[in-house]
Structures are given as structure tokens and as C-alpha cells.
Amino acid sequence: MPTREEKERLALLQGTLDLLILRTLVFGPQHGQGIARTIQQTSEDALLVEHGALYPALQRLEAQGWIAARWGTSANNRKARFYTLTQAGRKQLVKESTRWRRLATAIGRILGPEAKEG
């Protein structure tokens, strides 16, 4: 039963999910559910991450060699697949975040200062 609040969450822009996953993994190994929760919490629930979409993305990042995966046990003793950032992933994160920041700044400039709603 989706609430109103949830409907107003922002859908992710194409390609940003990869960046967010990499960023999340900077803090250490994490499993899929943890990654999804972390993104949602750190964005203060502003971003909508459909958990199902996460896994193909993880799959893709793993294939690129930016993250590595291993089965392990979670904090509450459940089996889970843990993802770690690789050296290449770290580089990719720096590259991508720089790119993203420049893009955001550029778009911000074009849109101009935030108009006050009268």
C-alpha cells in the first residue's frame, strides 16, 4: 500500500544507481539489502530505490570488476552476499563523482537561482 509520501520520492536518473552503490561501499563491505537501505536512509528517503533494480546493477558492476562479491553472514546471523569496492571501483567512483558534480553544477547554472514560490 504505497503512501503519498512514497509517491513523491524521486526516481533515479539513468546511471546514477551505479554511482550510489559505489559510494555506499566506500564505508565497507555491504550486502544488497544493506546497500538499498543505506541509499534510502542517507538520502533521507528522498530517493526511490526499487530493490529489484539493485541486483542487475550489482551484477553489472561486478562484471566490470568495480566490486567483488562473497557470501558471508549478516549482523543478525543470516546468510548474505557481501559486496566490496575494488581498487578499480574506487577509481571509477572518483571519476564518476567528479563527472556528476560537474554535470550538476552546469545544470544548476542553466536553471539559475532557485525561484521563490510566491
Next chain:
Amino acid sequence: MFRRKRTASDFSAEIEAHLQLEIERFKEQGLSEEQARAAARRAFGNVMQAEERFYESSRWLWWDHLWQDVRFGLRMLARNPGFTVTVVLTLALSIGANTAIFSIVNALLLESLPYSHPERMGAIYTQVTGPVGSDERHHLNGEQWELLRDNVPALISAVSGIRASGVNLEAGSQVQYVHAGRISAHYLDVLAIHPIIGRNFSDAEDRPHGPKTAILNYGLWRNAFGANPKILGQTVLLKGEPYAVIGVLPEGAATPLNADLYTALQPSREGEGSGTNFESITRLRDGATWPEADAEINRAWSLRTQRYELENNPGAHVMFYSVPLQKAQTARLRPQVLTLLLAAGFILLIACANLAGLTLVRVMRRTSEVATRLALGASRWQIQKQFWIENLLLALLGGAVGIGVSFLALRGLLLLLPEHFLPVAGVPLDGRVMGFTLAASLLTSVLFGMLPALASRNVDLRSSMASRAVAGGGSLRLRQGLIAGEVALTVVLLAASGLLIRTLVHLETLPPGFNPNGIMTAKASLDDVRFHDPAAFRNLLDESTAAMRQIPGVQQAAVGLSLPYERTVITGGIAISDGKEAGQKAMADTIYTTPGYFGALQIPVLAGRSFTEADGPGTQRVAIVNQMFARKFFHGASAVGRYLDKDTMIVGVVENVAMAPGIDPVAPLTSEETMYVPAAQMEARQLSLLHVWFQPSWIVRTARPVEGLTAQMQSALASADPNLPFSGFYDMKDLMAATLATQRIEVALLAAMASLALLLSALGIFALVANMVAQRTREIGIRIALGSTIQKAMIHIGRSGVSAAALGLVVGLILSAGALRAMRSALYGVGVYDAPTILLVVLTLSAVTLLATIVPTLRVARIDPAKTLREE
């Protein structure tokens, strides 16, 4: 591509773990088990979709589809065993033929010579432009060699005797017949071979009258000397003289001469070096380039006093250049091998044309299957892929069987070839050959798959679902075009092999000029200091032939320097001393003989007399010439009584004898101007030189086969000289066969390919007509019902095959007219436009076409009009 991927179950496990974690989180927030599960599902979205996306993102799917297609393809092929077996056999034969021929090309032209850095090794070609042009590897004379050695610093050069010769080696008490190669200093340096013990020849040992030394190859050192490590400095008795062993070559060391042992050539401008009797090989020095070397050679050889290439060729220009040794060594066989490769390529094309026709029909038959699959939602790409995969499967299957065929074909071929015919150690089926076979298989699948693929693109869904009609007129014309094309190629192959067969027949039916029946011969090496003395030589011949005449059953015995069908020494500058031709110079094959030579071989004496015991060292010098000699130099006037070289009187004229040519090698067998001289009148100087190059033959004639003849001949020779073994015994008939071995192999191979082409073409025509009968059963039924006779119906159907073959025949004859001119140099006694050959080709092809057409049309007679009409 084959990187280990995650399995789908592993992925499902991960998703399951995720859901469990979510459920626990929601339960901690106070939701019930059921609510928590629902919330976790909701947050996840569509599980199935995620799994599907995982699956599609992986390459599993691709493999799965491919594997499905392959399995489906295999099922389709298995369901149609007639088609599959026909295609695979056709492919196996054609790809097998190609693989076998290619493996020879590979061994001859692509494999590197077994020397270090073979690309830096060369041979020198002489290009003469002018009224008489030529471009070939020449042998060198002594003057050329000295200039090459001293004035061409860009190269390390070396020369050798033209081939290894058989000599007798005495080591201890044993006499052994071995092959000795005579090489200059640095010959082994050019080959980059270093003895495992001892050293190579020094410059001092290579000078005329230098010390006599020998280098053994590994095999001889091990077998004859027990691998004695203290062999250096020991003397062996070679050609009756002591030679000091100075080195042993490493195991497997190959040289162009392939000899058991090597002695120093000691070349000079005198004797052997006064003619072109040396073969050179070169190696480019570090830092030098081939153009530099060529410039130096041209400069050096322009300094010569004797420029024999320009004799009798006014205004000619001569140029020398280096050619990679690989190319020079294989030049003799290159045209034949490439011709065979071309023929094999034809076979592949013919096979492709056949298979294209067959698969076209198959695709047409499957129109309704295709339409159904299209209707069920298959994409055209998927349908195409299915066909291509089936073609590929067939091609790979055919290629695999083809490798087996080529292995057998190659073994058979190598059995056919005389020993040392190919200048390589072996013909391996190596990686390169396998690569070629794979490439040929893939190419074939593309070639024969292309047409049907194009045809199946145009399947119209509605019309093909509705009707049962199959191939239209367009596809028939296409198939006829294919048949015409393959018949045309077959005609070219048939005509080519026909001409070669005619050549062989011409050569084999040449009048031999002697009677080869009942002749046994044996050779022995007289390259021995003992026989340089003319008196010793005469004694040996007299006593050994006398002893052989004592063998029961032997009618005659004689000795000659050479036999019919062999090569012999050529003497140039024979002066005609009298008559109106006085002062003219003659060149002739020269053979010394004992008096019984003409009698033993039954060479007819046409005028004058044969040699007698009276023609000895102290008497009038005499000669006998053959008819060609008499005709060429005396123009039909009687030759008997004329004088050559001032003091030699011609006492007889004999019939021409077929010989391997020496003067002008245009055909493998011919008659040349020949001069016979008595062995008893040979001089020491001549004997020592001739016996380096040639081993004389002992000839006996028997009325009927004699038990143990060869052993008795050997003991007869031993009674004259106990230390002289025969190097081999040869039945005259075998010798004659060996002379034409090359021609026979060429004919056998090309004829085999032409037969294969003919068989494939016949199959193609058969398939076309048989298919027509099957397709038009209903039409034929109607025709017959409407009053057409069975014959008329048969003609109507058969016309398609006959007209296609007729068109192919015409095109093929036109193609042959152009293509066969390239074969001119391989034809003797028959022209390129040989009416009997063309007639035979036309008749053969017509007969085969008719057979291939009539057999399937016979089925027309079994068509029951009532039944076929009812079936509609």
C-alpha cells in the same frame, strides 16, 4: 567469453537472503510475519523480472539459444539422413582433396627450410633477356665461383657438387657404399651447422690438391664408427684414398645434399670447374642487404672472361639476382603443386555448387515449416540463424571426415612418390593444415549456404501457408546456373587431365630404340683412385664382363657409362674435321661403352660397325654416332668414315635411343645427338672426372629369368675386384618407369581430381532432375492423363538437366581454350588444342549427363496419373 558466471540459483539465493533481511527489519518495526513479507516484496518490486533480467544479462541465454539451435539442427539433419550423408560425403571428398594438396603446399612452400634463419639464405638466378630469354637458377663454373667468393662481401657464399654421389668407404675391413657430398669451405657456415666434434673445412683444405679430409654425418658416425669419440684424425679409405676425419655433424643436421659424409670440393677453374658444375648457396652477412649483394654479384660477374650465357644470343642482356633459397629449392615442383591446388579449389567450388542446389531444395521444402515458425513469432533473423547453424554443422562434420580422407589420400600419395622426390623430410598434417581445413569448411558453408539463405528471405507468410507449391521457376533457373557452372569447371579439369594423359601416352609409347626385355643392370662407383688408371679400368671391365658371361642363362654382358632413359655427360665443342662441315662445332651426349653394349641392349647398328675388342688404347680412335647426330651435323650424308676432333673416326651409326635430356631439357624423355666411344680408349683425366658424376652400369641380357642373378653378378664383379660393391641393381623396366614417375603422378592426381569433379557434376545433375520429378509428379500426372506419352514427359523433365549441362560444356570449352595454354610447358607430343582430347571430353561428359538424367527420369514411368490426381 567462457568466464565463469554466476548460476541462476546463486542469484535466486541472494534475492531470497535480501527478502529475509527485509522481513526481519519490518518485523523489528513491529509488523507481523505476513505484513513484513508483503512489505519486503513490495519494496523489492518484481522478483521474477529481476531474475529474468539477470538471466538475460548473462551470456547463458545466448549459449542456451545457440545450443537449442544446434540441437534442433542436429535433429533436422538426423531426420534427413540421405541429405546429410550426401552432403557430408561430398564435403569430405572435396575438403579432403584440398587438405591433402594443401599439406603438400604447406610442406614445400610454406614450411621453413630446416636451417637457422632460412630467410637470410639465397640462391642466385640468372635472367637473360634477348632473342633467347631465360630466368632460372644456373650452376656455376670455377671462374664464377672465385669471383663470387672474393668479390661479394655482402654474402657468405659456398658451392657444392651438384648432387651427392655414391662412393665406397672402407672403414676397417668393411666396404660400405655411402653418399658423399663435396662441399667448399664455409658451406656448413652458410647452413649455420657446427660440428659436434671437430670443425668445418678450412680454406687450406678447400684448395686444389689440399689435404684430403672428411666430415661425417651423425648417422654414419654412429653406425659405421660406433660413435667413437676419438674419431678425429683417424683415416678412412674413401674412393681408394685415405681421408682424415676432421668433424662430425650434429644429429639431424640437414643439408641440401643429404649426404652421409662430406669432403672438400677443392674447386678451381680447371677440370670440373671449366664447366658449370657447381651449385651455389649464399647467406646474407649481418648488416648487408639483398640489393647490395645483387649489385656486388652483377659487378663481380661482369669481370668474367667467359660469359657463356651470351653465346649464340646476340644483343642479349644478362642480370643476376638473389632468390630466397626456399623458393629456389622448390621451383621445380612449384608449378605442378600450384596447378594441383587450383584443381583442388575447382573441386571445392563444384562441391559448393552441388550443395547450394541441394540445400536450396531443402529450404524450399521447409517453406511451410518456416512459415509456421514465422507465424508463431520467430524473427527472420532466428530463422536465418537456424539455417546457417545447420550449414555450419554440415561443413564442420564434412571437414572432420575430410581430414580423415586427406590423411589416407596423403599416405597413398607419398607411397606413389619416388624416394627423395620431395625436397622435404615429411608432409605433416600440422596446425597450419588444420587451420586451412577449418577455413575451407567455413568458406564452404558460407558459399553453399548463401543462396538458400537469400531464397528463404522471401518466404511470404500468407501464400506459403495456403499453398503446398514449392520451388518456383526462379529457383530452377538458379539451380541450372549452378549445374552449368560446375560442369564448366569439370570440363576444364577433364581437358587438362586428358592432355596430360595424352602426354604420358606419347612418352610411354616413344620408340625406345632398344629392347628393354630381359635386361638387368647394376651400378658401381668407380670414383676411386684405383680406377683412374686406364689400364686398371680396362682390366676391371674386361674381367667382370667376361665373368658375367659365364653365368648360366646370361647371353650378353657389357658396361656403359649410361643407360637408355638416363642422363649422361654432355661434351661440347666437338670439332667436325673434314668435308664441307669442317670447322663446325658439335655438342652431344657422350657415352663410353664396352664392345658388347649395342648387342646387349639390341640397339640396331644402321651403318658401319659396332665397337670390337680391337678398338683399344693404342689403335685408331673411333666413335659411333646416333642417327640424330648424323642427320644434324652431316645433313643426311654418310657419317661413317668422317672425322671428329681431327683423329677420331666415325665407324658406325646406330638407332636413336630415348634418353633423359641433357642438352635441351624440353621433355622428360627425348632423343638427343649422341656419341659413343670405346671405354678402352678413355684417358685418365676423363675417367677421374666422369666417375665423380656418374656410376657406370653393368648390363646383362638373359633369355629368361635367372635364379639369383644379382648375387651371381656381384660375385662376378668380386672376381675382378674383391673390394668393389655394386651400389644397386635395377631391372631395365623399373628404370624406365622411374624416369616417367613425375609424369605418372601428375597424371594420376589430376585424373583423380577430374574424376571426382565428374562424379560431383553427375550427382548435381542427378539431384536436379530427381528433384524435378518429385516436384512435378502432379503436373506429369496431368500431362499423361491429357494424352502425353511417358517418353514425352521424361524428355520434358530431363531437358532441365541436359540443357544446364550443355551450357556448362560450352562455357567449359571456352574456358579451357584460355586456361590450358598455361599448361603448354607440361605437354609433349600433343598440342593444347588437341581434337581427340576435346572429343573425348565432350563424349564423356555427354554420356555422364545422359546417365545422370535418365536414371531419375525413369521414375516418371512409375507415376500413376489417377493416383496423383486423386491425392490433390
